[in-house]
Amino acid sequence: xxxxxxxxxxxxxxxxxxxxxTSPNVIDIQLMQRSLHDEPSRMRPKLQKKIDFMxxxxxxxxxxxxxxxxSGTMGLQARNIPIVxxxxxxxxxxxxxxxxxxxxxxxxxxxxxxxxQDFAERADETNRFASLGPISDEGLAKQYEAFLTHYGRExxxxxxxxxxxxxxxxxxxxxxxxxxxxxxxxxDSLGNEADRRGWTFEMLAGDLLLLRGLLNGDWAHKDxxxxxxxxxxxxxxxxxxxxxxxxxxx
Amino acid sequence: xxxxxxxxxNAVVNGNASTVKILVQEALDGGVDLESxxxxxxxxxxxxxxELFESGEYFVPEMLISARAxxxxxxxxxxxxxxxxxxxxxxxxxxxxxxDLHDIGKNLVSMMLEGAGxxxxxxxxxxxxxxxxxxxxxxxxxxxxxxxLLTTTMSNMEKTLRFFEENNVRDxxxxxxxxxxxxxxxxxxxxxxxxxxxxxxxxxLARQLVGAV
Numbered sequence: 001x002x003x004x005x006x007x008x009x010x011x012x013x014x015x016x017x018x019x020x021x022t023s024p025n026v027i028d029i030q031l032m033q034r035s036l037h038d039e040p041s042r043m044r045p046k047l048q049k050k051i052d053f054m055x056x057x058x059x060x061x062x063x064x065x066x067x068x069x070x071s072g073t074m075g076l077q078a079r080n081i082p083i084v085x086x087x088x089x090x091x092x093x094x095x096x097x098x099x100x101x102x103x104x105x106x107x108x109x110x111x112x113x114x115x116x117q118d119f120a121e122r123a124d125e126t127n128r129f130a131s132l133g134p135i136s137d138e139g140l141a142k143q144y145e146a147f148l149t150h151y152g153r154e155x156x157x158x159x160x161x162x163x164x165x166x167x168x169x170x171x172x173x174x175x176x177x178x179x180x181x182x183x184x185x186x187x188d189s190l191g192n193e194a195d196r197r198g199w200t201f202e203m204l205a206g207d208l209l210l211l212r213g214l215l216n217g218d219w220a221h222k223d224x225x226x227x228x229x230x231x232x233x234x235x236x237x238x239x240x241x242x243x244x245x246x247x248x249x250x
Numbered sequence: 251x252x253x254x255x256x257x258x259x260n261a262v263v264n265g266n267a268s269t270v271k272i273l274v275q276e277a278l279d280g281g282v283d284l285e286s287x288x289x290x291x292x293x294x295x296x297x298x299x300x301e302l303f304e305s306g307e308y309f310v311p312e313m314l315i316s317a318r319a320x321x322x323x324x325x326x327x328x329x330x331x332x333x334x335x336x337x338x339x340x341x342x343x344x345x346x347x348x349x350d351l352h353d354i355g356k357n358l359v360s361m362m363l364e365g366a367g368x369x370x371x372x373x374x375x376x377x378x379x380x381x382x383x384x385x386x387x388x389x390x391x392x393x394x395x396x397x398x399l400l401t402t403t404m405s406n407m408e409k410t411l412r413f414f415e416e417n418n419v420r421d422x423x424x425x426x427x428x429x430x431x432x433x434x435x436x437x438x439x440x441x442x443x444x445x446x447x448x449x450x451x452x453x454x455l456a457r458q459l460v461g462a463v
Contacts, residue, residue, distance in 0.1 A: 089402045169351040
């Protein structure tokens, strides 16, 4: 039995609580707001501060429920205890259980909006249909109002068109079902929303493998290739290949 | 500078597309010197827009609006320049890397480069290495610009460069990279010729790459 501190994005809340409840290890979970991803450059200092604040409370390691997250975790430093992080780009691969499966889905339909139970439950009304991934369309209407005030209607329309044109190439909504509870009404409303916007809608079964391995300590022996362990005195760096991460001293 | 060129300059900086369009047509009808119209009426104001962006006075929306105003003039000016054999600063093929559908930044860069005097060939989004190659062979550009928003698609930038090498065109073009997760380190590590963190820097870099600075 080990004592771990898990610092994770709130999009993993239910899976992490569920795994922690039956884990052989003792795990404290600290959730961070998902909006950290909106500005990856601000994510690292916030995570580092949290790690530094919590790490000297008798834990053997800090387990990060994060991936590369738009480079938001790059540069994190392990000071006194190791930090463990799954080798994934983001929450989509984590929820699907492997980067390989994400690649297959991406290959099939690159323009996919991804959704999950926790993500939906932790959204407010203004961004209910914002999806997992790199861009949130939070506050779109507010933005239009601001453009209208500053630049007039013609330019405001042009800006919305230009800044939103990538969305025309998105064609699928995919709900990742982690199998923990029957998806609530959100699944139906997402299906309807997808219909309305002309997207296809798919339910994909999620896989707890990576999150379970993180909490249960599989990274130590059983499954080291899917995780990177940053030893004390080392920093997390990017490799730009399938390994995603490496450690550098310092 | 002629008065009308100065007015065009101001209308571009202020992002007034319809005014630019009317004034450029007037200038063309009135026989205004074409090089002056291009350099002082289109390129110079975009340079100022770039400087306003650098100094934090302009943000992406202002840049887009000015670029659009410039483009509304270029649509009229370009065929005339072409007919008089006035050459652009260079030719640039641009696109988002294979797998990446996100093109806000790429579009802005494309407009800023056009505003810096380049002829742009925009291949759009999700551009396969083969498509870049075809464009290089067809258009003989000086520069190829490739962007990525997702960290998952960044590795395709390297694949694209290797593909250029395998097909013996890598030394015919300068390659510049951009996009939110891209860094100078990454660009260096895969052997690109340059990286720019934003659209204004991209325009400056492109000028450097063709030796126009």
